[in-house]
Amino acid sequence: MNVRIEACRTHPGLPALLAAYHLATEAEKGRPVPGPAGLPDGYRAEAEDPAAAFAADTVLLATATGAHRPAACAVLTADGEIKRLWVEPAARGNGLAAALVTEAVRRADEAGVPAVRLSVWRWREPALALYRRLGFESVASWDPRPELLCLERRLDGVRRLTPDEIRADAAGGLTELLRDAVDGGASIGFLKPLDAAEAAAWWRSVADEAERGVRDVLGARDEDGRLVGVVTLVRSDKANGRHRGEIARLVVHRAARGRGLGAGLLAAAEARAVALGLGLLVLDTETDSPAERLYRKAGWTAAGVIPDFAADPDGTLQPTTLYYKQLG
Template structure:
């Protein structure tokens, strides 16, 4: 499955139609249906008629389905104002393009950008009767918050944001014996097949990360880590670059780890989206990875647009020593 294409463009010619459809559907759901954008309230009509002006200070993302020429979905990440948290608004996917992962892809990118801004939380509002979007937001870790909008049936939700940052070789060394080793030990203890057998000693895990630090210093491997509000590392992912002259266009995703206490908040998706964006920005055109067949990680990769290239039986032992099948995945960039 090819991934949806996400782009930032508040001036895209397709955007007025998407925002207009969003507002018309929203008014109809509230029992206030109008026949055209021209009949919308001034603030909503302004967004649909001139989104570039309405969202001049904000981030507007569009999603184009695989094989399509035009975007079929959008979302707006409102910039923080007057000390308030960034807010996600106007998530919309056309009816014919739903069930294809566009809403998830838009949310993943919006959350990645909100996290990259350094904001501690991101917020949104959703009508209580919108069960499907509400289920998506809950699955991403949004929780009920004190209301900042007193309209009846409007739910206010917030999500704490782990800050995702690229680690220098020095930072990898500094975190090797504690945070990074802890993530690796937690993964093995939880049954993840990540190259180690259980029980994994902290010293062995730390030694592995020290070798990673050397690879980072040599430019062979890049490392990103997620940090919670308390400063604790909650996730990590690495990108290994191919040294062969005929393979410099590709890279490998390795050791995508999220601590068990931080799962269910969309952090794995954010880490994956971060490394994919960096890979594309630095000229890589193809990414590969492998994961234990049937593992929860497969749902993450498939949902992010990765394609299965096949399965190898008895490829690697799980932490308990049992041989398991491994599935290879790839993703084209750009």
């Protein structure tokens, strides 16, 4: 399901969403109240005047395609905390929560926040599972309430590149990434020596795919703005396969390895897939390559090995392992 995200603190539907969030939370705590007027003062103030309560924050609203009003909300604070994530019960299971979290992470990343954090009640198991799928990990608690779990996702500057950005970098940083990977022995579809013009042409074709909406490119830059890592997410164009996607061309420059960037790129691609409503991802990689450790650690399952599937950069046929990961 496609989801439209907007930032608005004054939307007329926001007070009802916030009130529903707080009423449900109070009931789960064993302190049910009959209506918004019975909420604790701070929570009641949020529901009555969100624009004032969240004047320094970004309030995100999610509307499913075809719907006439938002059915979900979330708040992103200036220091990178996501809170008040709520989806109306009738709209759950349609990717609204994932889309909101993904957009919040993107905005925090663009703002230069080093990490996004959130807290979730231990009993909210579906929400906890969602956060973990989107790359959040448990950290030491900053809240004394015993049933509250605190999670964090470190940001490595990973964000989606626009088609124009891909074209602008096709002959520069993106080509350099491919050539560095091939020179280092990575089996990513090219042979040595990789001609710069060939690499740039491939990236320009990727930009066209991004424009058509069939491939996303997520890139990471260093402090000087240079691209040091990239991954692409390809969506199936088959009518019976629109629930799945493929991770392809996960590349980290050799000078930037050892910092967890590969894991960050993979998590970002998986989060994008969740936000798009995909339920299954696949990929293939050279058997016994270092990449296999990354995928296994990230929860991917090996489906099998195909002998002599693809040539390595030197032209020698090598076996390939197929992997999958279910996101639902």
